[in-house]
Amino acid sequence: MKRKLILMLVCLLLLNAARAATVLEVGSTGTAVKEVQQKLIQWGYLTGSADGKYGAKTQAAVQAFQKKNGLSADGRVGPTTAAAMGVTLSGNSAAASSGGSVSASASIISADHRLLSKLVYAEARGESYKGQVAVAAVVLNRVASASFPNTISGVIYQSGAFSCVSNGSINNTPDATAIRAARDALNGWDPTGGCLYYYNPKATSDKWIRTRTVKTVIGNHRFAV
Numbered sequence: 001m002k003r004k005l006i007l008m009l010v011c012l013l014l015l016n017a018a019r020a021a022t023v024l025e026v027g028s029t030g031t032a033v034k035e036v037q038q039k040l041i042q043w044g045y046l047t048g049s050a051d052g053k054y055g056a057k058t059q060a061a062v063q064a065f066q067k068k069n070g071l072s073a074d075g076r077v078g079p080t081t082a083a084a085m086g087v088t089l090s091g092n093s094a095a096a097s098s099g100g101s102v103s104a105s106a107s108i109i110s111a112d113h114r115l116l117s118k119l120v121y122a123e124a125r126g127e128s129y130k131g132q133v134a135v136a137a138v139v140l141n142r143v144a145s146a147s148f149p150n151t152i153s154g155v156i157y158q159s160g161a162f163s164c165v166s167n168g169s170i171n172n173t174p175d176a177t178a179i180r181a182a183r184d185a186l187n188g189w190d191p192t193g194g195c196l197y198y199y200n201p202k203a204t205s206d207k208w209i210r211t212r213t214v215k216t217v218i219g220n221h222r223f224a225v
Contacts, residue, residue, distance in 0.1 A: 023089040024077035028054040032089060036077055039085055040065065043188035065187070084109065086183045108179060112152045116140075116182040119156050121174035122164035124181075124221070131219040132178060134192045136185030138223065141196050148196075192216060195223035 024033055029052055037050035037058055046061035059075035066073040069084050082089045108114045116136050124135040142148035142155045149155050157165060164170045174182075192198070198221045199209045212224035 023082070024054055026054055026056070026059050026075070033058070036062075036085065036087060039087065039187075042184070044190075045188065068188070083107070085187065086180055109183065113179075113182055113186060114174075115156060116152055116186065117174035117179045118170055118172065119162065119164065120182050121178035122169040122172055123162060125175065125178060127219040127221065129177060129181060130191050131221060132181035133184045133189055134195075134218050134221065134223060135198060136182045137190040137192050138195055138198050140185055141190065141192070141194055145196060191218060192223040195225055197224045198222065199224075 024036060031052065033054045034050045034052035037046060037052070040046035040058070040061040041048070041050060043065070045064050046057065048057070062077060062081065063073040063075045065071075065085070066075075066081060071081055071084060077085070077087070077089070079089075108117065116139060119139060120132050120136050124132045127135070139152060139155050143150055143152055149158055156162060156170070160166075162170070193215055195215055197209060197212050199206070200220045201210070201222060202220065209224075214222045214224045216223050
């Protein structure tokens with residue numbers, strides 16, 4: 001009888017843990033939902049405003065995110081999806097990081113993520129959070145362009161592409177902000193609107209880069225096509 005009672009208690013604890021693990025799904029409401037929606041809007045998966053109500057549109061946006069990232073597309077934000085989003089979920093809340101991004105989580109999720117984080121740290125650690133995401137986005141835009149190598153490592157290590165490679169600062173350890181910025185870019189946020197180049201006019205004498213059409217300025221960097 002005693003063993004049966006202990007077994008029942010263990011099962012109850014496991015059941016409660018399983019319920020706690022699946023945090024956000026259709027019908028969920030609150031700050032955590034709103035913060036996830038803000039992420040999805042920022043990355044282009046969701047349109048409209050973040051209202052904190054997990055409905056069909058939010059579910060579809062989560063599914064689109066999951067498909068792009070090779071996750072099970074169930075439309076729910078459980079631990080695996082939360083980790084891929086860079087969202088720390090606890091009970092029914094999520095913590096917001098600096099720069100308007102959700103979560104203070106800064107874990108490396110892949111070799112590409114690690115390398116992109118190192119590039120961001122080397123090239124833009126003195127810039128705003130948005131400016132750091134923008135630098136990462138330029139790398140990804142090059143990957144998507146037929147004019148550049150089709151991998152993150154190929155783009156970053158292309159001869160003469162980034163000064164941080166030639167001076168060795170690409171080998172520095174990225175901080176949490178650079179890691180989050182790289183992940184936001186990987187998840188779809190592009191503050192540059194598709195730019196392939198960036199430069200700091202105060203730090204370069206390259207005449208060719210100044211011939212490119214500037215689309216936006218973020219901090220010390222001009223982003224161009």
